[in-house]
Amino acid sequence: MAKDHRAGAAAASAARMRKRIGKTTSNSAGSGAMSTPADSASANLRLSRRAMLAGGVGASVLVALPDVLVAAPARAAVTAPDAATAAPGAAVPAHFFLYGTSGPTSPPTMQNLRPPASRAAAVPTPSTVGTGLAARPARSADGASVAYPTVQTGPGGADVTLTVVEAASGATQTASTLRLPGVPADASVLVRPVFAGTTTIAVVIAVSEPAGWHTFRKDGATGAAITTPSATWTTHHVLAYLDRATGKYTGPFDLADAPSLAWTDSVADAENLYLWTMREPAVSVGTKGAPLPTPPVRLLTFPLGSGRPGASVRSAGHWPGGGTGLVLSTGEVARVADGRDLEVYSPGSTAASRRVKFAEFQIETAKPGATNVHQRPDGTLVISNAAFGRAVVVDPAAGFRTVSALEFPRPKIALGGPDAKTALSADGSVLYTLGSMAAGGLSAYDLSSGRLVATYGDGSHYAGVYQLPSGSVLGVVGEQTGSRLGFFTAALSLLGASSTDMFVAEVF
Amino acid sequence: MAGFDTASTVQSQVPAAINVWGAPAFWVRYFPPCGFTPLSSDPVTECTAIWNGNSGSPHLGTICAPAQSRLSGSGAEGQADAQSFISALISTYTSVGPLQLPTNGTLFCWVDQEASTSLSLSYWNGYANYVNGYAYAGGHPFHAALYCNPFAAPPNCSVIDNASAAKCYAVWSSEPLECGNTLSNTPAWAAESCSGKTTYLWQYWDEGICYNTNANVDLDVGHPNTSYGDYCFYLSAKP
Numbered sequence: 001m002a003k004d005h006r007a008g009a010a011a012a013s014a015a016r017m018r019k020r021i022g023k024t025t026s027n028s029a030g031s032g033a034m035s036t037p038a039d040s041a042s043a044n045l046r047l048s049r050r051a052m053l054a055g056g057v058g059a060s061v062l063v064a065l066p067d068v069l070v071a072a073p074a075r076a077a078v079t080a081p082d083a084a085t086a087a088p089g090a091a092v093p094a095h096f097f098l099y100g101t102s103g104p105t106s107p108p109t110m111q112n113l114r115p116p117a118s119r120a121a122a123v124p125t126p127s128t129v130g131t132g133l134a135a136r137p138a139r140s141a142d143g144a145s146v147a148y149p150t151v152q153t154g155p156g157g158a159d160v161t162l163t164v165v166e167a168a169s170g171a172t173q174t175a176s177t178l179r180l181p182g183v184p185a186d187a188s189v190l191v192r193p194v195f196a197g198t199t200t201i202a203v204v205i206a207v208s209e210p211a212g213w214h215t216f217r218k219d220g221a222t223g224a225a226i227t228t229p230s231a232t233w234t235t236h237h238v239l240a241y242l243d244r245a246t247g248k249y250t251g252p253f254d255l256a257d258a259p260s261l262a263w264t265d266s267v268a269d270a271e272n273l274y275l276w277t278m279r280e281p282a283v284s285v286g287t288k289g290a291p292l293p294t295p296p297v298r299l300l301t302f303p304l305g306s307g308r309p310g311a312s313v314r315s316a317g318h319w320p321g322g323g324t325g326l327v328l329s330t331g332e333v334a335r336v337a338d339g340r341d342l343e344v345y346s347p348g349s350t351a352a353s354r355r356v357k358f359a360e361f362q363i364e365t366a367k368p369g370a371t372n373v374h375q376r377p378d379g380t381l382v383i384s385n386a387a388f389g390r391a392v393v394v395d396p397a398a399g400f401r402t403v404s405a406l407e408f409p410r411p412k413i414a415l416g417g418p419d420a421k422t423a424l425s426a427d428g429s430v431l432y433t434l435g436s437m438a439a440g441g442l443s444a445y446d447l448s449s450g451r452l453v454a455t456y457g458d459g460s461h462y463a464g465v466y467q468l469p470s471g472s473v474l475g476v477v478g479e480q481t482g483s484r485l486g487f488f489t490a491a492l493s494l495l496g497a498s499s500t501d502m503f504v505a506e507v508f
Numbered sequence: 509m510a511g512f513d514t515a516s517t518v519q520s521q522v523p524a525a526i527n528v529w530g531a532p533a534f535w536v537r538y539f540p541p542c543g544f545t546p547l548s549s550d551p552v553t554e555c556t557a558i559w560n561g562n563s564g565s566p567h568l569g570t571i572c573a574p575a576q577s578r579l580s581g582s583g584a585e586g587q588a589d590a591q592s593f594i595s596a597l598i599s600t601y602t603s604v605g606p607l608q609l610p611t612n613g614t615l616f617c618w619v620d621q622e623a624s625t626s627l628s629l630s631y632w633n634g635y636a637n638y639v640n641g642y643a644y645a646g647g648h649p650f651h652a653a654l655y656c657n658p659f660a661a662p663p664n665c666s667v668i669d670n671a672s673a674a675k676c677y678a679v680w681s682s683e684p685l686e687c688g689n690t691l692s693n694t695p696a697w698a699a700e701s702c703s704g705k706t707t708y709l710w711q712y713w714d715e716g717i718c719y720n721t722n723a724n725v726d727l728d729v730g731h732p733n734t735s736y737g738d739y740c741f742y743l744s745a746k747p
Contacts (some may be wrong), residue, residue, distance in 0.1 A: 060581055060628065099581045101628050101663070134582050151584075188634070192583040208587065218640060218648055220677045221614055221739065222706060230641035230648065233591070261595065262588035263541065281595040289603040294548075318549065319592060321541040322578065324584070339544035364516040366724040368544050368573055368713040387515070406684070410716065416622025419577050429714070437717070463624040478624040480661040503626035503663060505580035 012433060016020045056083070060133035061502060062148050063098045063108055063126045064170035069471050087309055095170035096468050097129070097146050099137055100505040103482050108502035124498065129165050129172065138324070139508045140195040143167060143469045145244075146508045147201055149191035155499035158183035160191055162203060162242055167469065176247040178240050183207055188233070190262050195415045199271030200304050204275065205238040205252070235262045235280065239273070241305050253307020259283050265317075267325030267333050272310070272347060273302040276320040299345055299353055314352040317343035329379025339371045339385060342400070356400045360392050361385060368419045369414035376428030382447065384431065386414035386421035391431055393447055406450045408443065409436030411461070418464025418476055418506050425467060425490060432465050432473055432492075442475050456492040460484070466507045476504050509533040509735050510694045511567070512725035513711065515544055519557035525723035529691040531562035534737050536618070536709075536728065538571035539596040541589050543575065548596040552747050555604045559746045566743035568607070569709075569736070570597060571655060573620035579627045584632025593617060593643050594650060598642040606745040609649050616653040616678050616708065616739040623660035623682070627667045636674035651739075653679040658700040659683060665702030678739070680728075687718035694729040706740075709736050 009163030102108055107128040130137075130148045137148035144167050152159045163175040183189065190206040210231035217225040236258035240251030257277065265276035279295040286292035297315035302308070317337040325335035328344075337343045340361035345353035361383075369387020376382060376393075380403060384391035389410040393403040412433035414421065423432040429448065435441035442465055464476040472495060475486040485503040487495040509536035512563045514521055518535055526532070535558050537547040547554045547568075572593040577586050597617070601607055609615060617639050621627050637653035644650070654676050656665050668676040679702050686695040689712060699710035712720075713727035730736030 004598070058515045060630075099577075099580075101626050131667045134575065135585055136581060188584045188587050190582075190588050206584075206588065208584075208591070216648065218651075218675075219613070220651065220675070221612075221708070221734065226675050228640050228648070229637065230643055231636070232643070233587075235591070254540030262584075262591055280591070281599040282591075282644075288602055288605075294599045294603070318546070319540045319596070321543075321592065322575065322588070334541070338549075364520050364724040366514050366516065366726050368515040368542065370575075371543060413622070413624045414716075415573070415620075416576050417626075419575050478626075478661055503580065505577040508580060 005050065005275055006039065042351065060131070061100065061102045061108065061128060062127050062130040062133060062137055062146070063502065064165065064168065065098060065124050065126050066095055067468055067472065087125050094470070096474070097137065097165070097167075097182065097498070097508040098126070098502060098504050098506060099133075100483070100503045102394045103272045103501035103503060106501050108482075110500050111499050113498045114494055126500065127170060129170065130163060134160075134189065136506065138193045138195060145173065145195070146194040147195070149193060149203070151189045151191060153185045153187060155185065156191050157181040158207070159189065160189065160203065160205060162191075162193055162201060164201070164244060173466055174244060174247045176242055176249065178203065178249050178252060180205070180207070180238060180252055184209055186210055190261075191265060192264065193266045193495060194273060194324075195264045196241075196268035196304055199243065200268075201242040201244060202266070202268050202273040202304065203240045203264055204264055205240070206235055206260070206264070207238060208233045208235040208262055208463060212421065231271060234259050236260060237264065237277065239302065239307050250305045251307060261320060263322045265320040265323040265325060265335050267327060267335070268304070269327045269333070269347075271304060273304060274325065274347070275302060276315055276317065278319055278333065278489070301347060309368075311348070311350065313345070315343065316353045316355045326373060326375065326381075328381075329375075330396045331405070332396065336371050336373060339368065342383070344400075358383070358392050358394065358402060360390050360405050361388060362407045363388055367414060370419045372420060372422045374422070374424035374428075376424065378428065380428070382422075382424055382431060384422040384433070386411055386434065391422065397493065403432070404447060404450065406431065406445055406447065408433045408439075408445060411435060412440065413461055413463045414439045416463060417478055418504065420464045420466055420507070423465045423467040426471060432467065434462050434465060442473070442488065442492055454492040456488060460486075462486070464507065474507060476490045476507065477502070509690050509737055510729040511535060511569075511736070512727055513569070513571070514725045516724045517545060517550070517557070518547075518561065518737055521723060521725055522557045522561040526561055528721045528723040529725070529727065530566075532691065533562070533565040533720070533734065534567035534569055534671060534740050535561075536571055539570055539572050539600070539679040540592045541575075542573040542620050548600045548634060551600040551604050552685045555607055555747045557745060559743050564744070565737060567737035567740040569618070569740045571618035571620055572596075576622055577598060579621055579625050579631050581628060581631050583630040583634030586631035589619070590635045590638035593619075594639065597650070598644065601741070604747050606743045607742050607747055608673040609645060610742070611740055613647050613649050614651050614677070615649045615741065616654045616737050617650050618653045618680055621654060621656045621664065621726060623657035623664070626663050629667050629670055631747045632667050633672075633674045636676060640675055653678040653680065655680040655682065656702070657682045658702045665705065669704055671701060673683045676705055679705045680711065681707045682711045682714070684696065684712075685714055685717060686712040689713065689727075691727055697732050701733075708734055714736070
């Protein structure tokens with residue numbers, strides 16, 4: 001059934017042509033200098049390693065962009081445009097944020113605005129709010145704030161700075177630095193901010209420390225052997241909690257959980273941080289001659305402000321991979337498992353989490369696709385998988401019963417680019433999808449009837465779709481020298497399009 | 509040498525894919541980090557299916573597919589992805605008794621960069637330095653490699669060509685598609701490439717675009733002057 005929408009053989013030739021988009025000429029990586037380690041110079045090795053980990057070349061960038069195509073002059077309290085789905089008169093954020101890598105120019109710019117003739121909009125002016133991000137940003141549940149981490153390592157330890165930006169103004173609300181003494185300068189520091197209620201941001205930090213730096217000559221399949229640096233890396237986690245009002249941290253708390261996988265999955269409510277974590281399998285599974293079982297994934301519950309878990313249960317899900325979970329209307333917490341199931345846990349329970357499967361998603365596919373989960377105002381969830389070309393509405397309060405199901409044509413870009421392959425209208429009634437593999441564009445479906453209610457096509461294959469807080473719809477297209485943004489009404493009428501010379505990986 | 513890659517489990521495609529295409533010389537399967545069922549979640553069952561599918565060439569290639577937006581990220585994110593990938597490979601290797609490392613000491617460890625995904629140099633270096641430098645089983649068998657569409661518009665394999673980039677040992681090209689060929693009748697070698705890097709594997713059939721068969725697999729062929737199976741795990745016996 002997954003193949004219902006696939007292009008036939010007759011379309012193969014045309015598809016081949018469509019995939020050949022054009023030779024890349026730009027290079028976001030820039031030309032920063034990183035020395036090749038010398039065989040015996042361990043100091044140089046560490047320096048090189050530090051330079052590589054710190055980014056700096058082709059570093060991530062976060063850009064605030066005013067929603068000028070729909071916003072009224074009083075941007076902090078704009079009202080939804082006609083046919084948009086934000087609540088009438090509701091105050092909505094006037095900025096959204098582009099996350100990605102900068103192109104040839106820095107800071108990124110916007111060009112070539114093409115609004116309909118009836119609108120006299122100015123080219124939106126981007127403002128860079130952060131560079132050299134240590135990890136992708138996080139957005140608060142209400143969309144009012146975005147937090148991003150940066151890391152600076154040095155001889156005395158590591159400084160982790162969390163910057164919180166307001167969507168209303170596009171300006172920094174707070175930037176607070178947490179000192180991690182004793183972290184070596186060549187450590188790899190991975191930071192994940194997790195919004196917890198309205199007052200706290202939990203900060204989950206994976207510190208990977210190298211030992212035994214050396215080099216060796218590594219043979220490849222062809223060509224000369226390469227001098228290659230090597231170290232043994234060991235990871236542990238640190239927690240801290242930022243009070244958004246005071247800018248003060250509680251912590252850091254060293255979880256003393258080495259050796260762990262660096263990645264965790266996480267979600268928080270107003271009381272607890274829920275953390276999926278795992279002992280590092282590579283050093284836990286024994287040897288070929290004497291194998292040991294792969295360690296289980298654990299789901300830990302930390303009361304906010306604490307470094308000691310109040311509960312630890314076995315997870316029914318997969319290895320943590322940097323995912324963000326959900327707090328459901330039932331009070332349960334959940335995360336996507338294997339791209340097709342949900343793993344659900346009842347806070348306070350000492351029982352393991354459980355796996356919830358949906359019959360509509362128990363299908364096979366050659367190509368993977370991104371899975372998106374949206375929460376509706378009534379507490380139900382919309383789960384979509386772009387490779388399956390399917391979405392289901394399920395009700396957590398009714399044992400995750402499937403309320404309705406939707407099939408849509410598989411898009412050409414089911415996995416690449418931004419992870420957002422579907423978007424949900426603010427009232428939860430309409431699901432926006434990428435257009436079909438053959439036609440591209442965007443589509444809108446009424447979730448109650450499954451009916452296609454709107455389409456837009458300009459020959460472009462969009463890679464991501466978002467509903468902006470103002471109610472308009474944003475589509476992202478990858479182009480040779482950056483990304484193109486298309487702005488639409490809720491009915492997918494074009495409001496305007498503009499290009500940027502940054503490569504957009506996600507929109508917040 | 510031609511074979512399959514798939515996001516499905518091998519056991520779900522044996523014998524269906526073999527009935528359509530014939531027996532593959534290798535399978536390429538996903539490992540963490542990826543957003544769907546990885547081989548490492550039930551490695552014995554999958555490896556048994558590989559053996560059952562073609563005991564004469566039971567090779568297993570390895571790829572990870574992080575959330576694509578992450579490939580624009582930091583060195584720490586690239587390293588964390590590599591750590592998960594290597595852990596999954598080692599976990600699989602130790603848990604499947606007859607599964608062997610390549611005899612030439614070179615296991616290509618592909619990271620999936622889709623055509624619309626931008627790859628940052630920081631991410632690549634975090635990934636590739638960890639993979640290339642990882643010591644295991646008395647050597648350094650893991651070799652960083654990139655699945656990509658070399659001519660795709662956003663920054664693609666231009667990053668691994670950067671003078672500051674960590675070594676990329678192989679490219680797996682998803683272009684061009686040659687939808688008229690089969691597993692036994694592979695196209696003449698015409699895979700796209702990234703300057704300065706050898707394309708070892710060519711995905712010449714994309715099931716989602718080329719046709720509508722009963723098999724959920726894509727078709728791949730190795731470089732004619734190499735044997736891609738030499739850079740894969742292999743099974744010395746039925747698990």
